[in-house]
Amino acid sequence: MGDFPDRFPNPVSLTHEAATLARVIGVDSPRDAEEPLSPLADLLIEQMGGIAERSLFFHPDAVAEWLFRKYPDYFLPVLRHAPMARPYATVMPSVTPVCFATMYSGAAPAVHGIREYRKPILTVDTLFDRMLEKGLRVANVASAGCSMAMIFADRKMDAFVTEDDADSFRVALALLEEDRYDHISVYFGEYDSIMHARGTEACESLAKLEEHFRHFDLLARKARTLWQGKRHLITVQTDHGVHDQADGRGAHGTDLTADLNVLHFYGAYPN
Numbered sequence: 011m012g013d014f015p016d017r018f019p020n021p022v023s024l025t026h027e028a029a030t031l032a033r034v035i036g037v038d039s040p041r042d043a044e045e046p047l048s049p050l051a052d053l054l055i056e057q058m059g060g061i062a063e064r065s066l067f068f069h070p071d072a073v074a075e076w077l078f079r080k081y082p083d084y085f086l087p088v089l090r091h092a093p094m095a096r097p098y099a100t101v102m103p104s105v106t107p108v109c110f111a112t113m114y115s116g117a118a119p120a121v122h123g124i125r126e127y128r129k130p131i132l133t134v135d136t137l138f139d140r141m142l143e144k145g146l147r148v149a150n151v152a153s154a155g156c157s158m159a160m161i162f163a164d165r166k167m168d169a170f171v172t173e174d175d176a177d178s179f180r181v182a183l184a185l186l187e188e189d190r191y192d193h194i195s196v197y198f199g200e201y202d203s204i205m206h207a208r209g210t211e212a213c214e215s216l217a218k219l220e221e222h223f224r225h226f227d228l229l230a231r232k233a234r235t236l237w238q239g240k241r242h243l244i245t246v247q248t249d250h251g252v253h254d255q256a257d258g259r260g261a262h263g264t265d266l267t268a269d270l271n272v273l274h275f276y277g278a279y280p281n
């Protein structure tokens with residue numbers, strides 16, 4: 011992304027998102043979460059006419075903010091269902107387990123304890139724990155070996171560990187149709203995998219990004235159809251951005267603004 015620099019890091023840290031979404035879902039903040047973005051939480055609640063009764067969080071890996079600005083048409087399915095965009099700076103090091111641990115705990119890496127590319131069980135309090143304590147029925151859909159599957163593996167929620175993103179899509183669609191869950195998190199990691207090998211803007215990489223959002227479109231359409239009559243929240247939340255290395259491969263983990271700057275998207279629907 012040499013010709014498309016992000017000059018400034020986004021001012022608001024990802025550490026503020028967990029408490030914000032906790033308020034929107036009507037659960038307590040995770041214990042170590044930094045303070046919520048109250049105006050955003052209030053607006054989402056206002057748009058729903060109350061706290062969310064159902065929620066779908068979609069997590070495509072490594073979707074940098076600059077990808078939105080350079081390829082806005084790819085994001086039209088995102089805007090269809092989650093039109094409110096919010097910039098965040100993710101945390102350092104900008105790698106998957108560290109960033110998802112922050113996204114769900116609201117805590118900085120020094121506090122939540124995952125400070126490098128490792129995938130231990132996350133031991134601090136998280137949004138998942140607050141949802142479970144409230145009695146919400148929670149599903150987490152992610153492929154085997156990925157951070158989202160591993161760092162929450164001990165939680166007493168229904169974990170669906172899949173073969174790949176296509177399998178995650180099919181499982182998540184089936185779960186929505188069954189309507190057994192109040193909350194579903196879905197992780198897709200294949201844009202990240204391909205761009206590491208081929209570069210952030212290689213045809214194969216961008217085709218995978220487009221596929222991710224096509225699958226999100228179908229999941230969100232299904233959710234919005236089935237959840238009519240319930241206040242519901244649909245989000246698209248990536249973990250970190252991405253940049254190209256001199257060898258043409260994609261990478262992240264640094265404090266380049268290309269790695270830190272992300273946009274998260276929210277759609278809030280009344281009953």
Ligand SMILES: [Zn+2]
Nearest residue numbers: 071072106249
């Ligand atoms: Zn990642």
